[in-house]
Amino acid sequence: MKNPSRLSLLLSALVLAHAAGAATPVEQVATLFAPYAKADAPGCAVSAWRDGKPLLEQGYGAASLEYGVAIDAQHTVFDLGSTSKQFTAAAILLLVQDGKLKLDDDIRHYLPQLPDYGTPITIDHLLHHTSGLRDYMVLLNLGGVALGDVSTSADALAAVARQQGLNFQPGSAYAYSNTGYLLLAQIVEKVSGGSMAAFAKARIFEPLGMSDTRILDDHDTVVARRASAYRPNGPASFARLMSNWEQTGDGAVQSTVADLAKWDANFYQPIVGGAQLVEQMQAAGKLNDGTPLNYGRGLMLDSYRGLDVVSHAGAFAGYKAELLRLPKLKLGVAVLCNRPDLDPSGLARRVADIYAAGEFPVAAAAEAQAVPLADPARYAGVYWNAREGMLRRVEALDGKLWYTGPGMKQELLPVGEGRFMRDPKRTAKPAVITDRTLVVERPGEPAARFDKVAAGSMTPEQLAAVAGTYFSAELNATFDMRLKDGKLWMAVPRFGEQPMSNAFADAFSASGIVVRLERNKAGKITGMVAYMGRANGMKLVRRG
Incomplete structure (x- = not known):
C-alpha cells in the first residue's frame, strides 16, 4: 500500500510499541488514573488535545454512586468551580468590544449600592484580583451560611455592601477574590439587560458549539448527565458534597472535558472575541508600583518545565477542576473530578508530561533530597502574615519539620540550611526560613512572607x-x-x-x-x- 491511512499508521505504531515493551501515552495515562478507575468511587474525566486534534478522552470512576453511572468523558458534566472565571472575563471583554463599558470604569457606576472606600475600584481591578474587596464566600460562611443553604447573588451582594473596609488599597496588592468575579457577573447583567447565563450561552457557548456547557444560577435546575460530587467518609465510603449556592461569575459553569477542548481552540483560532480577546485575557496584570502579576484576566500565567503555561484550577463543594494549555506546543489538558481529595492540577501536568515527552526545555523536577539539619527545632514556631491574615506553624517532630495551616500539613524537606521544599511537585522554589521570617512560594501567586511571633501564653x-x-x-x-x-x-x-x-x-x-x-x-x-x-x-x- 503506497498511501496507508492515518489509522493504519497509528495501529502499526501501537503494535510496534507493544512489541518493544513500551507503554503508549494512553496506557501511561490509564496507569496514572488507575487508582480512581473504580465503579464504587467517584473519580475524574480527562481529555488531552494538540493543535485542535483530540489525543485522549477518558472517564475514570463513578459519576453517580447512587445509580452506578460511570464517568463519560464525552458527556459527563462537572461544576468547574473557579475555572469558570475565564468565561466571566471573556464576557466582560466582549462588552468592552461592544463599546458598552471600559476596563478603567469605576464599578460603583454600575453597582452604586457598594460602599465608597475613598478611592475608585475599577473593572480591571476585579479582573486581576487587585480590588482589595473581601471575599464574599468567607463573609457568608462567617455569617452562618452553609453550602447546603440556598444562597443567591443578592445575598452575596448584601454581604459585600455591609463591609466598612478593604483588605488593602485597590491596586496595591494581589489577593485572589471571588467577590471580584461575582461583581463582574453583576456588571454583565446590568449592561446586557439579561442574566450572566443567557449572555454566556449566546456569546460564548453556542458560537463554539459547547452544547453541554451552561451557567447554573438556579439550584433547582436539572442539569442533564451532571456528576454528583462526594467527599470521603471513612476508609471505603463516600458522602454527598453538593451546594445550593446560586452565585455566578466566580463559579457555576457546568461543562465537560470535551467542551473545554472547544473553548481552548478559541485561543488559537478565535471565533469568539477575535485575537483581541485572546490577547487581553492572557495579558498579565500589574500593581500600582509596576510589579507584574502571574494572573491575566481570568487566567493564571506561569511556567512549567521551561515553557509558558496558561491555566486555571477550580474547587467548589466536592468538585475540583483544572484546564491548562502549553501555547508553544499547542497542547491542552482538562481534568475534572467529583471528589475533593484529588489533585487535578498535578494530574493535568502529569498528562502533559506524557504527551509532550522530550519536548520540555527543562527536565522534570528531581525528587528533593533532604540534607541533615544541625538543629531542626530552631525553625519551629508561629508565623503570622498580618496583611493576608494568615497564620502558619512550623513544628519539629521526630527530627522532621512540618508546615501546618488550616486543613493542611506538609513535611518541609531541608535542602540547605534555612531552605526547605514544601511541595516539590508544584514548585521548584524552596521555602526560606530565617531567625525571624518564613517566605513561602505559591504557584501562580506572589510569595507570602510571614513574621515569627511569640506563642501565646494566657493564664x-x-x-x-x-x-x-x-x-x-x-x-x-x-x-x-x-x-x-x-x-x-x-x-x-x-x-x-x-x-x-x-x-x-x-x-x-x-x-x-x-x-x-x-x-x-x-x-x-x-x-x-x-x-x-x-x-x-x-x-x-x-x-x-
Whole structure:
C-alpha cells in the first residue's frame, strides 16, 4: 500500500510499541488514573488535545454512586468551580468590544449600592484580583451560611455592601477574590439587560458549539448527565458534597472535558472575541508600583518545565477542576473530578508530561533530597502574615519539620540550611526560613512572607476576661467566646463550638479564622478583629 491511512499508521505504531515493551501515552495515562478507575468511587474525566486534534478522552470512576453511572468523558458534566472565571472575563471583554463599558470604569457606576472606600475600584481591578474587596464566600460562611443553604447573588451582594473596609488599597496588592468575579457577573447583567447565563450561552457557548456547557444560577435546575460530587467518609465510603449556592461569575459553569477542548481552540483560532480577546485575557496584570502579576484576566500565567503555561484550577463543594494549555506546543489538558481529595492540577501536568515527552526545555523536577539539619527545632514556631491574615506553624517532630495551616500539613524537606521544599511537585522554589521570617512560594501567586511571633501564653484568669459576646455589623452575626475546662471556645453561628488556640499575644485561632483582641487605654477588651485570609479586618464589638 503506497498511501496507508492515518489509522493504519497509528495501529502499526501501537503494535510496534507493544512489541518493544513500551507503554503508549494512553496506557501511561490509564496507569496514572488507575487508582480512581473504580465503579464504587467517584473519580475524574480527562481529555488531552494538540493543535485542535483530540489525543485522549477518558472517564475514570463513578459519576453517580447512587445509580452506578460511570464517568463519560464525552458527556459527563462537572461544576468547574473557579475555572469558570475565564468565561466571566471573556464576557466582560466582549462588552468592552461592544463599546458598552471600559476596563478603567469605576464599578460603583454600575453597582452604586457598594460602599465608597475613598478611592475608585475599577473593572480591571476585579479582573486581576487587585480590588482589595473581601471575599464574599468567607463573609457568608462567617455569617452562618452553609453550602447546603440556598444562597443567591443578592445575598452575596448584601454581604459585600455591609463591609466598612478593604483588605488593602485597590491596586496595591494581589489577593485572589471571588467577590471580584461575582461583581463582574453583576456588571454583565446590568449592561446586557439579561442574566450572566443567557449572555454566556449566546456569546460564548453556542458560537463554539459547547452544547453541554451552561451557567447554573438556579439550584433547582436539572442539569442533564451532571456528576454528583462526594467527599470521603471513612476508609471505603463516600458522602454527598453538593451546594445550593446560586452565585455566578466566580463559579457555576457546568461543562465537560470535551467542551473545554472547544473553548481552548478559541485561543488559537478565535471565533469568539477575535485575537483581541485572546490577547487581553492572557495579558498579565500589574500593581500600582509596576510589579507584574502571574494572573491575566481570568487566567493564571506561569511556567512549567521551561515553557509558558496558561491555566486555571477550580474547587467548589466536592468538585475540583483544572484546564491548562502549553501555547508553544499547542497542547491542552482538562481534568475534572467529583471528589475533593484529588489533585487535578498535578494530574493535568502529569498528562502533559506524557504527551509532550522530550519536548520540555527543562527536565522534570528531581525528587528533593533532604540534607541533615544541625538543629531542626530552631525553625519551629508561629508565623503570622498580618496583611493576608494568615497564620502558619512550623513544628519539629521526630527530627522532621512540618508546615501546618488550616486543613493542611506538609513535611518541609531541608535542602540547605534555612531552605526547605514544601511541595516539590508544584514548585521548584524552596521555602526560606530565617531567625525571624518564613517566605513561602505559591504557584501562580506572589510569595507570602510571614513574621515569627511569640506563642501565646494566657493564664486562666486572662482567658476568662476574653469570654463574652461579640457582634459584627459587617458579618451580621454574633459570636460567643466561652471558657470551658480552662480553654476558650468560640461559638460560630450554625457551626457549633470550636476550641480556640492562643496563637500569639492577644490573638486566637481555630479552623482558619484568627481573631485579635482590641483593648482601650485601660487594657479592657472592647472587641475583636477577625481575619480569614481572603477577608480580613472585620470588626466585632463586645456586647457583654
